[in-house]
Amino acid sequence: MKSLDPARRAKAKERNGDSSRALLLRMELPSDPSLLCAVRGAVERLTESFGFSEPDCRAVTRAVDEALTNIIRHSYKGRPDQPIEVFVRAVHGQNSAEPSEGLEFLLCDRGPSIEDAQLCMRALEEVKPGGLGLHFIKQSMDIVEYKRANGTNRLRLVKFVRAAKQDVSS
Amino acid sequence: MQISSRQLDKTTIFDVSGDIDLANSPVIRKALLREVKEIRTPRVVMNLSKVRYIDSSGVASLVEGLKASRDVGSRFILFGLSTSAREVLQLSRLLKIFEVYDNEEQALAG
Numbered sequence: 001m002k003s004l005d006p007a008r009r010a011k012a013k014e015r016n017g018d019s020s021r022a023l024l025l026r027m028e029l030p031s032d033p034s035l036l037c038a039v040r041g042a043v044e045r046l047t048e049s050f051g052f053s054e055p056d057c058r059a060v061t062r063a064v065d066e067a068l069t070n071i072i073r074h075s076y077k078g079r080p081d082q083p084i085e086v087f088v089r090a091v092h093g094q095n096s097a098e099p100s101e102g103l104e105f106l107l108c109d110r111g112p113s114i115e116d117a118q119l120c121m122r123a124l125e126e127v128k129p130g131g132l133g134l135h136f137i138k139q140s141m142d143i144v145e146y147k148r149a150n151g152t153n154r155l156r157l158v159k160f161v162r163a164a165k166q167d168v169s170s
Numbered sequence: 171m172q173i174s175s176r177q178l179d180k181t182t183i184f185d186v187s188g189d190i191d192l193a194n195s196p197v198i199r200k201a202l203l204r205e206v207k208e209i210r211t212p213r214v215v216m217n218l219s220k221v222r223y224i225d226s227s228g229v230a231s232l233v234e235g236l237k238a239s240r241d242v243g244s245r246f247i248l249f250g251l252s253t254s255a256r257e258v259l260q261l262s263r264l265l266k267i268f269e270v271y272d273n274e275e276q277a278l279a280g
Binding site: 058073 | 192225
C-alpha cells in the first residue's frame with residue numbers, strides 16, 4: 001500500500017486548523033469485543049498507508065487493540081454497550097535525534113478513574129495468565145500517557161515512523 | 171474465529187483459524203481446559219497456522235492450557251505460529267516456555 005497522499009494529509013491539516021495535529025480518523029464504538037477486529041482492520045490499513053514498517057504496523061495495531069481490550073475489561077467491566085471514542089491524528093515530533101512524523105491515538109472512555117496501581121505491570125518472569133496487555137502497549141509505542149479529564153479516561157498513544165536504514169555499503 | 175478438533179491416537183489436535191482476541195479467547199480457554207483437565211488427553215496440540223493475530227487474552231488462554239497440562243502431567247504443544255503470534259509470545263517472554271514446532275509433522279514427531 002502506498003503512503004498517504006500528501007495532498008490528503010494537507011487537506012486533513014486544513015480541516016483541523018492545526019498543522020501539527022491533523023485529525024485523520026475518528027471512531028465511535030460501543031464496548032463490544034466483537035468490534036475489536038474492525039478497529040484492528042482500520043488501524044492496520046491506516047498505519048500501512050502512513051508509511052510504517054510491517055513490524056511497526058503490527059505493533060501499533062496490537063497496542064490499540066490491547067488498550068481497547070483494557071477499556072472493555074477493566075473500565076467497563078465487560079459491559080458491551082458503553083461508549084468509546086478513538087481519535088487518530090498525524091503528529092510531528094522527535095524519534096531519537098531525528099524529527100519525525102507519527103500517529104497519535106487518543107482513546108476515551110467514561111468508566112471510573114483508573115488508579116495508578118492498575119497501571120502497574122506485573123513481572124514478566126512470572127508465568128501466569130493475564131496482565132500482559134499493558135506490557136504490549138508500552139513495548140509497542142513511543143509515548144503512552146494517561147490522564148483523567150471531565151469524567152473521561154484519556155489514553156494517549158504515539159508512534160513515530162522510523163526512518164528506513166540505508167545500506168551504506170552500496 | 172473457528173476451532174475444531176481431531177483425534178490421533180492419544181493426541182487431540184485443535185485447528186484454529188481467524189483472530190484470537192477478547193471476543194473469542196474464552197472459547198479457546200474452555201476447549202483447552204476441558205481437553206486437558208476433564209478428558210485428560212495425554213497430548214494436546216494447537217494448530218495455529220491459520221491464526222493471524224493473538225491478543226493478550228489469547229496468550230492468557232494458552233498459558234492456562236499449559237499450566238493445566240503441567241498439573242496433570244500431559245503435553246501441550248503449539249505449531250504454525252504466524253509472525254504476529256510469535257511476536258506476542260516473544261514480547262511476553264513466553265516463547266521458550268511453550269513447546270513450539272513449525273508444522274504438524276514436527277509437532278507429532280516431537
